[in-house]
Amino acid sequence: QKEVEQNSGPLSVPEGAIASLNCTYSDRGSQSFFWYRQYSGKSPELIMSIYSNGDKEDGRFTAQLNKASQYVSLLIRDSQPSDSATYLCAVNMINNFNKFYFGSGTKLNVKP
């Protein structure tokens, strides 16, 4: 079982809709959770980080964390074609903040 799992997609949504990206993790010792956006051929860029149960909002982006269900999600409101990219979920552990585990990424297509 992989430490971090994501649906590879592609997830297609129309412009202006809400895109919902999901990530599950296997280790209950997971402490910090990160969403990165990666355009083709480029390096990942941080979109959101979350550490506590609940929701965290930043502009059009909302991260949701449920540690009991070992589930973290990213909602993108008013999706734009420029949001089309691969979204990577990353997790690190309470016993080693220097070790990160990445999901394989979900490809999002926002259609004009």
Place this chain on the structure above:
Amino acid sequence: DGGITQSPKYLFRKEGQNVTLSCEQNLNHDAMYWYRQDPGQGLRLIYYSQIVNDFQKGDIAEGYSVSREKKESFPLTVTSAQKNPTAFYLCATRGNRTYERQYFGPGTRLTVT
């Protein structure tokens, strides 16, 4: 991300040759990482270093070697023992705060023919 440089951006080598990828940072971060990414895939950890003169193997270390002689530098050598070296290589760093994120360099695309 600013503060991390990887050179060159594109690298071409013949099969059987060793090649060294450069990663330099001016963020004063202790931890540095090398990841490999294949088309349509996530990031796979090759090696990471938490402090100068120390490093640990990641999930796919075979065929790779690293050194960490200076805090600012963490070069990766892709040896001829690596069966499928063609990939996108990403260097990352992490600061020392508890919930610190990773910062990524621009990447080096290596093509071996």
